[in-house]
Amino acid sequence: MRRPASLELHMKPTPIQKLGENLFIKRDDRTGFLLGGNKIRKLEYLLKEAVDKGFKRVMTCGGIQSNHARATAFAARELGLDVALLLRGELTDRRQGNLFLNSLIGADIRTITSEEWVGKEAIMEKWASELGSTYIIPEGGSNALGSWGYVSALEEIQKQGNFDHIFHATGSGGTASGLLAGRAVTGMNCSLHTINVCDDEEYFKKRIFGILDDFERQFDIKVSTENFHIHDGFVGEGYALASDQLYEQIKSFCGDTGILLDPVYTGKAFFGMQEVIKRENLEGKILFLHTGGAFANFANVERYRF
Template identity: 45%
Template sequence: MKQFQLPSRIRLANLPTPIEPATRISREWGANIFIKRDDLTGSELSGNKVRKLEFVIAEAQKNGADVLITCGGLQSNHARATAVAAAKLGIRSYLVLRGEPSAINDGNILIDHLVGAQIRYISAEDYAARVDEIMEQSAAELSQQGYCPFIIPEGASNALGAFGYIEATREIATQLRQMKINIDYLVIATGSGGTQAGLIIGRKLFNQSYRVLGINVCDDQSFFVNKIGRICNDAIDQYQIPVAVSAADIEIIDGYVGEGYALNRPQEIELIREIAAVEGVIFDPVYTGKAMFGLREQILQARFRKTDNILFIHTGGLFGIFPKKELFSSSG
């Protein structure tokens, strides 16, 4: 490992999370698949976002923050994890969410309400055009009320948040060494880019030989090559990380967004049901379910050799099942 100074960190996640063989789908699909269970980082804090928040909230605390402001979709895992973390730390959370309030709260937004988050709903158009501006306005209003707000970007996907998965790479490397497994590919669902950025930097920093593949669940390959490259280079520059990342290091498997972000085709829902039944592992319809569908299709199209070892990171999202329960009921 190359040496550098790790930023401040607080402990929120239950780590390390296990790596488990997915023996039955491996046999059925003709592959060697392992699952890194980052859905087990916590209960209320479940998922990949808490790894990033350990670093981002440490910075917020250094700045004396007593309100965490962030944004996301109506069922944002990141917004929920931020709200839960704030409650655990005895501070407030303010969420700017894309969508409209519902008479029935379910999934992540139910938890947002349970932990006392203040929520501002905005239209999809306003979110796309000026969510950062709206968060800044909200921060100014809270400051006038005597609070000390701290803005966390969507998905905690920035230079500091990338350290969540730089450090996860260290964890993975240790586990693989102990398990005496060499992996050829590490595969994730890519939605805001920060997790893949951290894994790419971590792979270089800890001298790992596998390739990092992101299956995008929104936008397209060009968008993520640019965004992930920007996050990587910001982290490398700001924290003097002794590695270099080029566009060639950022591998995106495009073509599995399907009907659109958070929208599902029947075959995606059916795959989630199938894996749950044979592996006892539940993937979510927004991120991991789509990415696992893409991975299966790539395996069946012979992108990988039968001898390749593939590690899929389960980034959580279980609460996203419940707002879509009608889809699962109607699919059998």
């Protein structure tokens, strides 16, 4: 097994809190990096490679309110690297949430349409070639190297307790691939459950298993996909589109627990998890990974009712 080097950009271990008799939550919203989130775990490996190879700039892509793009921008600037972001959507004079933060930090932002999004890799390659000395990070930081962020996270969880089931949200597949690889590294035999917040089960099977193929080839580790479940059916109207009911659930959960979910990732995943637990009568200790995303609430304030 070849293990890559990483930077130390976040506070660890993040705590695990008890929510119910057999329900626990891993607080990766408290990684300590600009209100936390899971993206920094992947970026610790990706940015280490960028720095070691002497790049002067990093480039990545995402939706107009991308958590990953914001985390990349701030981590890169902390390391003295310039930032270029390719975002799906439209720029407006009223910039909120992550878009506000990306603008505040001075990221070089270009936007493309949903129709152009299918060619995002080629667009980034061309733009990076024009800029020079640019390290490209894929959407969500989700590739074989970035997967190590959640290999190390599962090693962290193993020291904190034993769990029968681990649930999390997925939008680009990197957290899921990292947890699967983490089981191979740690020997843990927990069931892994991912709830997709966009696309569908078939898309994510192809996406996650493709990342794992690269992971096995690059790092000489055989990864099993047994007891791995993709729970489709909680996307709603689409990516970053949430119902009034979900906003009310997030509000109530925050008031009851002091924990802030978001309408794009963790809200759909947490309440989706609750449905899966009831539907499948899951037993044993269950852990939900809170992967952050608080800033999505600030881009959707008008959807909450007080």
